[in-house]
């Protein structure tokens with residue numbers, strides 16, 4: 001652990017093996033989350049499917065799902081191409097908004113009924129897009145607090161959709177505090193990326209769908225052929241939720257690896273020190289700046305850290321240059337654009353590629369990145 005800490009301080013790419021990994025049966029006994037909670041989340045999404053189908057023709061009859069494809073000997077889950085908002089946040093964020101709409105008792109389609117409510121959220125970009133687009137479509141008023149790392153095009157797009165965008169000079173944690181403070185009023189609901197059960201469960205639904213995709217592809221997950229899944233990690237809701245879902249489907253035959261930028265290794269730091277959300281990367285002298293804007297967070301979600309502490313097999317950190325190289329390589333070889341955050345999984349896969357089993361990289365975003373921005377990232381600026 002102390003060598004992990006000195007690696008983190010020195011921003012040296014590292015792999016931390018979790019000494020607290022437990023069998024899922026044992027880990028689950030302490031969890032306040034059950035398979036039935038994922039059932040409920042999936043049911044909310046299914047009930048909304050007819051309305052989603054009508055309003056978002058890019059969904060598959062109202063189901064928000066992404067392709068699973070084999071590239072060489074590595075499977076890639078292309079959440080970069082999730083309908084509606086083009087990132088893994090289309091799972092958690094859209095679920096959280098749909099659940100709120102249901103809890104409020106409104107009928108999807110009755111914009112008037114929802115217009116008296118305001119949803120607030122803080123984001124490094126993609127959660128804001130996901131929640132902003134869905135809230136605006138339902139008829140909610142939306143206020144998105146963007147941290148300094150958020151890209152300009154994401155703010156422009158949200159304003160176009162009718163969302164109020166508030167820009168902050170500070171980091172993600174500061175944006176969250178502002179959004180929380182702005183949510184005191186009546187009829188205002190704050191979706192808290194730093195502490196959300198709903199986001200977590202929305203992400204978890206991905207696992208059962210992946211299970212079906214693996215079955216259809218003839219991949220059998222077993223003790224002899226374990227599944228290794230590499231997930232880019234920011235606050236931890238996305239990777240944590242997906243991993244919890246996977247553990248409920250595959251138990252100890254699945255291994256989850258979280259990958260983070262060397263400048264913002266919040267989950268690695270929180271787990272390795274067992275301080276979870278009580279420690280921030282600034283506390284060890286890191287600036288939190290990274291090209292992987294989706295992962296640019298200083299501390300983990302209070303909800304997620306303690307709940308995944310016995311589920312994660314290992315955490316891996318890598319530097320921005322590696323993310324960019326993997327992004328370019330994936331585009332160059334397969335013609336598919338994924339954003340730098342979304343390429344993080346490849347670093348995890350390289351660190352553990354020697355392990356027997358099926359390896360799966362979760363590519364978490366990219367389809368909505370505008371062409372000019374893509375070209376700049378790919379180094380093809382004319």
Ligand SMILES: *Cc1c(COP(=O)(O)O)cnc(C)c1O
Pocket residue numbers: 087088089126127232233234235236237238239294295339341342364365366
């Ligand atoms: C948000 C995000 C993640 C990580 O999800 P967290 O819930 O913040 O851990 C990974 N990749 C992309 C592209 C994201 O936008």
